[in-house]
Amino acid sequence: MSTDQNKFQAIISHCKEYGFVFQSSEIYDGLSAVYDYGQYGSELKKNIKDYWWKSMTQLHEDIVGIDAAIFMHPTTWKASGHVDNFSDPMIDNKDSNKRYRVDHLIEGYAETLPTEAGEALLAQMDELLKENDFAGLKTLIESNKIKCTVSGTVNWTEVRQFNLMFSTQLGSVTDEASEIYLRPETAQGIFVNFLNVQKTGRMKVPFGIAQIGKAFRNEIVARQFIFRMREFEQMEMQFFVRPGTQQEWYEKWKEERMQWHLSLGIDPAKYHFKDHIKLAHYADAAVDIEYEFPFGFKEVEGIHSRTDFDLKQHQEYSKKKIQYFDTEINQNYVPYVIETSIGLDRMFLLTICNAYAEEDLSTPEKADSRVVLRLPAKLAPVKLAIFPLTKKEGLPELARELMNDCKSAFYCFYEEKDAIGRRYRRQDAIGTPFCVTIDHQTKEDGTVTIRHRDSMEQERIPLSEVKALVLNKIS
Numbered sequence: 001m002s003t004d005q006n007k008f009q010a011i012i013s014h015c016k017e018y019g020f021v022f023q024s025s026e027i028y029d030g031l032s033a034v035y036d037y038g039q040y041g042s043e044l045k046k047n048i049k050d051y052w053w054k055s056m057t058q059l060h061e062d063i064v065g066i067d068a069a070i071f072m073h074p075t076t077w078k079a080s081g082h083v084d085n086f087s088d089p090m091i092d093n094k095d096s097n098k099r100y101r102v103d104h105l106i107e108g109y110a111e112t113l114p115t116e117a118g119e120a121l122l123a124q125m126d127e128l129l130k131e132n133d134f135a136g137l138k139t140l141i142e143s144n145k146i147k148c149t150v151s152g153t154v155n156w157t158e159v160r161q162f163n164l165m166f167s168t169q170l171g172s173v174t175d176e177a178s179e180i181y182l183r184p185e186t187a188q189g190i191f192v193n194f195l196n197v198q199k200t201g202r203m204k205v206p207f208g209i210a211q212i213g214k215a216f217r218n219e220i221v222a223r224q225f226i227f228r229m230r231e232f233e234q235m236e237m238q239f240f241v242r243p244g245t246q247q248e249w250y251e252k253w254k255e256e257r258m259q260w261h262l263s264l265g266i267d268p269a270k271y272h273f274k275d276h277i278k279l280a281h282y283a284d285a286a287v288d289i290e291y292e293f294p295f296g297f298k299e300v301e302g303i304h305s306r307t308d309f310d311l312k313q314h315q316e317y318s319k320k321k322i323q324y325f326d327t328e329i330n331q332n333y334v335p336y337v338i339e340t341s342i343g344l345d346r347m348f349l350l351t352i353c354n355a356y357a358e359e360d361l362s363t364p365e366k367a368d369s370r371v372v373l374r375l376p377a378k379l380a381p382v383k384l385a386i387f388p389l390t391k392k393e394g395l396p397e398l399a400r401e402l403m404n405d406c407k408s409a410f411y412c413f414y415e416e417k418d419a420i421g422r423r424y425r426r427q428d429a430i431g432t433p434f435c436v437t438i439d440h441q442t443k444e445d446g447t448v449t450i451r452h453r454d455s456m457e458q459e460r461i462p463l464s465e466v467k468a469l470v471l472n473k474i475s
């Protein structure tokens, strides 16, 4: 059994062992903070994506989706402020040459202090970050004698800003090639398409545009598995509202997004809101939804009141009018924006951490245990595993019939090998909510044994009812 401290390590190992997440290019020793999703991981990730997409678009008549390109005109990032502002204060240790994000270095040290002292240190740090007081941050690090984890020394450089965007060249001939960026957020693809969507979709403010896609950031401190990656996916929605109504919509989206998380059956005590102390250059209010990971409460999603900053900037830089004529009040204006932005990979990590359980099933006669992923049925990679009890006597044929009937409706898994108990345990480990066993009695009375993952209870039901039962649980 894992202790709390090593539970996270156990989860990482489980993700690899059962085909959820692999280190990218592992045969070449991997690439730092870049990961690949395996056969079950990619299914789980897709199910999370679909759940978000459906809840945002299909269930909201006033939100439509788009899929914009990763490459955007370079001026986009000048207008958005990312070229000038998308940076973090960094500090290097002169002996090890290791670079740290200043807030992470101080936070790491604060965790080693008694609670009150740690909180006081973090309050000092927040104040200095808010003021962009880099000299003050360096003094704070030095006066607390915060050491580099590699060299163990306190020999620090000055604190400097470091831009997080990756750049590359567009075009084949070096002279003609221009520098472009891999997008660090998907939001700008929505802003530059505001008028295209509003006009072609005849959308009326208030309305939203949703998007799921890759984003790239040259994160300096890349740690905690897929929590902080250099290539990741975001699920973002920009909701365009009449100026002056942004506060009301901000509160509404805060509530609605929290309800989305809770709709997955996750314990509300595992979540809280955390207001931003230092607002981004575009925001007039911002809050994070934080989840209690095995390494503490951390951000999963941000809700930002982005004002009219982005649309106004694109209007200025493109010299094209980006306005909306509101027929109800007979006025032209640049809409204000409420953004909801959730990291798909972080939501994946949250889902796995929340589902992972090690259970002691020992009886006085026999030691036993299992690892189970208690995933919400609608997110589980495999919904139904189908097992013929033996490989003979017509049982595989009956099992195959059920498989053929169900596989177009949801993801099924078929297996003939090994004892039933071992087959159950393998499905528990990947979070399959239902297993069905076809045995000799099935041939006689058309019933099967269905086994429920969480309770491990087994019941006898008609074979003809299996598909409807699973569909009911995953819808």
Ligand code: GAP
Pocket (backbone or CB within 6 Å): 184, 185, 186, 187, 217, 219, 226, 227, 228, 229, 230, 232, 233, 234, 236, 299, 300, 301, 302, 339, 341, 342, 343, 344, 345, 346
């Ligand atoms: N458009 C606003 C925006 O990008 P953000 O707070 O920088 O805001 C939004 O990012 C979400 O994207 C975060 O809440 C987090 O879930 C996810 N995210 C950000 N950086 C990430 C990274 N390096 N790796 C994985 N997810 C990340």
